[in-house]
Amino acid sequence: MHFADYLYSPDQLPQGYAETRAFAEDLWNAAAAGRDMKVDARRLPESQVFVSDVRYLMAAVQVPAGRPVFRWNEADGGRPASLAAWREQGGPNFQGLLTGCAYEVLLPDAYFAAWRQADRDTRPFALRAAVEYLKTLFNEPANRIRAVAAPYYEHWLEEWRIGFTLANSDEVVHGVTWPLLGHEDENADLGAEIEALLKSTGIGEVRMLDTRMPLEYCEDCGAPLFPNPDGENVHAELPEDMQGTPAQLH
Ligand SMILES: [Zn+2]
Structure with missing residues (x-):
């Protein structure tokens, strides 16, 4: 070999x-x-x-x-x-x-x-890694992190997106996309799978939105927008004082 x-x-x-x-x-x-x-x-x-x-x-x-x-x-x-x-x-x-x-x-x-x-x-793996990343970055335990997950549609369901906030804030600080694979469509119970996985990480709150979110991207950088707790599509951004290497610059 x-x-x-x-x-x-x-x-x-x-x-x-x-x-x-x-x-x-x-x-x-x-x-x-x-x-x-x-x-x-x-x-x-x-x-x-x-x-x-x-x-x-x-x-x-x-x-x-x-x-x-x-x-x-x-x-x-x-x-x-x-x-x-x-x-x-x-x-x-x-x-x-x-x-x-x-x-x-x-x-x-x-x-x-x-x-x-x-x-x-x-x-x-990406979901678990996101929780670990946020715990380290904010030096907070998992139960101080909240996730908001929603299905994203163009004509059909295209993917799920998961926005992460801290427990005391509605600002989305990080996001993860969950693409559909193979023959998966809206009949696949991905929501349940994502919810169970997020809960297994020990985060404080998992909010599952049943709104069909539009598949939108940032007009400046092309980054996918993520759901916030109010069901709005927003840019995931670290707080200004933390905008180091992995952050957005606009
Ligand atoms: Zn952008």
Whole structure:
């Protein structure tokens, strides 16, 4: 097994099938020559900065024809056991690359399947990460944080958005989007899933709006607008005295 020696952000992955095929060929060629693929990170697009997102580790695996690629492909293997083993044995190897970050490693899989699964697993991770981020940033316990979640529509339900405020304020200080995936539509009970997840973080209040919010973005920076406790679409902004690196500048 040989790796591409870089952790890719979603916007650095090859775009479309032709680029993906070319990338795979480079990786296969490196693997066939018995080495890892050297990635020149300066030639990749700059990754955007989020409170939490996904990083991809890519590998080429050579196995004799007809033999399993993954441990969980074997008769006595299984995904849950493989994931537990990978977390325990593989997980710590990422510590040096992700200093000071909370991270979760996901089960290795075929490229597109892993990508789809990562999209799915990122949604709850982003919500939990947002609560951790706000606890640290404001130095407040979870029960002093409030979340307001609402469904966002264009013609149909497009996504859910979750605005976060402190308990004593209606100002939205941070927001997270929860995109729909695959065949999900308004019949999927995403609201219940989001509500249960938010409650499990121990935050003080979870307000679920049943208003259909319009899918609006900031006209200046294109950031999505988030629901405040009054059901209005607002820009998520840190208080002025805290507007450091991750904040909005307008
Ligand atoms: Zn803006």
